Amino acid sequence: MQTPALTIAAAIALAIASSNAAATANVSYVNTDAMTDVPRHYKDLESMEYVFTQHLSQLSERLPAGQVLKVEFLDIDLAGDVFPRVPVRDIRVTKGQADWPRMHLRYSIEQDGKVVRGGEAKLADPNYQLGVNMYQQDLYGYEKQMLDNWFRKEILPQK
Incomplete structure (x- = not known):
C-alpha cells in the first residue's frame, strides 16, 4: 500500500517527465504598440495574441520531443483593412488586393537549453x-495558414 506522500511524489515526477519529453512553444510579442496592423482594443489584441500563441503551441507538438520553439513577433500586419464602425468595435474587410497578411518574427529551436537553429523570418x-485554407472560418485564419506554411517549410526537420 502506498502512502499519500509517495503517490503525490510519483504523480509530480510523472508530470515533470512528460512535460520535459513533449515539444513546447514560447511566444512573445515585442512592442505591439508599434506594430503595423494589430487590433486597437486591448481585449481584441489579447485575443489575437492568444490565438497565435495557441496555434504555435499546437504546431510545436510536431517537433521532436524535448525541443522548444521560441518565437518573438516583431511586426504583424493582419490580412485586410480595418474600417472603424463604432468607437469600440472595428470591422476588418479582406479584398484580396494589397491587403495580404505579413509577419516579421525572430525564432529559435532549442534542445537541452542549446539553440539548434534560429533566425528571422518575414512572412507574407x-x-x-x-x-485551400483549412482555417477559412477561424478568426485570423489567413495568418494561421501562413504560419502553418512557414512551420512546415522552415521549422520541421528536413528528411
Missing part, C-alpha cells in the same frame, strides 16, 4: 485568398 502571403 499575397495570394492569401487563393487555394
Whole structure:
C-alpha cells in the first residue's frame, strides 16, 4: 500500500517527465504598440495574441520531443483593412488586393537549453485568398495558414 506522500511524489515526477519529453512553444510579442496592423482594443489584441500563441503551441507538438520553439513577433500586419464602425468595435474587410497578411518574427529551436537553429523570418502571403485554407472560418485564419506554411517549410526537420 502506498502512502499519500509517495503517490503525490510519483504523480509530480510523472508530470515533470512528460512535460520535459513533449515539444513546447514560447511566444512573445515585442512592442505591439508599434506594430503595423494589430487590433486597437486591448481585449481584441489579447485575443489575437492568444490565438497565435495557441496555434504555435499546437504546431510545436510536431517537433521532436524535448525541443522548444521560441518565437518573438516583431511586426504583424493582419490580412485586410480595418474600417472603424463604432468607437469600440472595428470591422476588418479582406479584398484580396494589397491587403495580404505579413509577419516579421525572430525564432529559435532549442534542445537541452542549446539553440539548434534560429533566425528571422518575414512572412507574407499575397495570394492569401487563393487555394485551400483549412482555417477559412477561424478568426485570423489567413495568418494561421501562413504560419502553418512557414512551420512546415522552415521549422520541421528536413528528411
